[in-house]
Amino acid sequence: MTNKGIKSADEINVIEFGLQRIEQLKAEKRGASAANMLTVVNSLVDYFKSETVPITEIRAKMLMDYEKYLRSDRKIIRLSQFKEPFERTVKGLTDTGLHNHMRDLRILFNNVRDFYNDEDLEIIVVKHYPFKKYKLVQVTENTKPKRTLKEVRAIRNFIAPANSRMELAADLFMLSFYLCGMNAVDLRCLPPDETLKERIDYNRSKTKSRRKDRAFISVNIPDIAIPLYLKYAGKLQLRYSTHITLDQALSKGMRAIGKKLKISDLEFYDARHAVGDWARNVCRFSMDDVALALNHKDQTNTVTDTYVSKSWDIIDEVQEALIKILNADLEQFPVSA
Incomplete structure (x- = not known):
């Protein structure tokens, strides 16, 4: 310019x-x-x-x-x-x-x-x-209900027509959940993985330009996520030219799933919200641990962080607890059922 x-x-x-x-x-x-x-x-x-x-x-x-x-x-x-x-x-x-x-x-x-x-x-x-003179409207607290265990499990078990937007939405919703709420834009950027690595190391697109640590995170690929990971890693960017077109397909797919399952106002981002909500309110992890798992925490922001070695064990523990809940009996978790 x-x-x-x-x-x-x-x-x-x-x-x-x-x-x-x-x-x-x-x-x-x-x-x-x-x-x-x-x-x-x-x-x-x-x-x-x-x-x-x-x-x-x-x-x-x-x-x-x-x-x-x-x-x-x-x-x-x-x-x-x-x-x-x-x-x-x-x-x-x-x-x-x-x-x-x-x-x-x-x-x-x-x-x-x-x-x-x-x-x-x-x-x-x-x-x-x-x-x-013009002031931005104040954002009110989000009162949208978080997704329950029963609802997420219904999405996991949903059988969609092959190669449909509903199949894409259900699959990526669960893959996002398994990978601690990974955003669609980052799922689209997953590279092909011929060797099946144990972890995904990436910089969260939404905040990497605003954080000193470039919003870097390392997430384990749990066994339950491997089939979905291999199905979509490296392929989404070939199917969708931009993350915007992927977002549009996911939006339409989630609405269609919501209509079928009678889940109102269902959105792809609900997977990420479920990760945060369950980790805090069901698993009782601290807010700091939840922020770390969601990649909200800049690991170079405080003086304390310079004294603490970087470890992804906490994220792994959150991830393991969430998957355990998903596979448990509903009666064990009445709050989220």
Whole structure:
């Protein structure tokens, strides 16, 4: 990107800037951040009905109107994995979705300011800052019920049509559960494993760019997960060009499974939530241990961490306890049944 020739903020097309920024993020292997920014850029094009949006159009009043737009059900046109346009209806965003979307728009706006402004040289091209007046909606506590042992076991035992989205969703839901809540984006990146290693070493895509330890984690591949691991490792990236198309397939598959099993509001991410919920509330692991197993804990963040050698034994213990629960009698765990 270059700011050559730009003299006023009116000349800055936030859409063009955003698309260039997305390519930078992809080059930096920050696929999740690139996907979030692409969602914002596409949404701005939808809202303004134009691919030319001066940065001066992003004002506090516009953000308030844009918030109402995002909360409403609407039809959008996107490209399929075969690069063909198709129309679909999307539901209005919840408080959490809206918070995340406007946070990402704020990041894009700040990227523009950081690129064109140089306060040391008193060069201020973008003078306004709408997020000073417009405040992001506060995220309320998630009250969605966590998945019970009976529900997860039903998903595990579900027999789906071969090569269907339901089969994909059920399989990856369980593989995620077995691997301590691994995200779909990271499942898609699993390399082919000809030798069947005992562990998966990877950096969690969602947070690796924001943590000093690059969100590194090592997870054991338990025996129960081996068939699913061999079935999908190294193959998902051939079947789905991006993690977004995989997410869409999983979303449709999980909804279809939920309808069949009469499980309301079933989502792929529920596997990760079940890992955290069961580990804490059923197995009684500490919150620190749960955070470690979910790869929420940056192992270089505190002074104490410099005194403690890195070990994955705790994660292995959490994983083993969760699988033990899954295979136990329902009567043994009435709280989660």
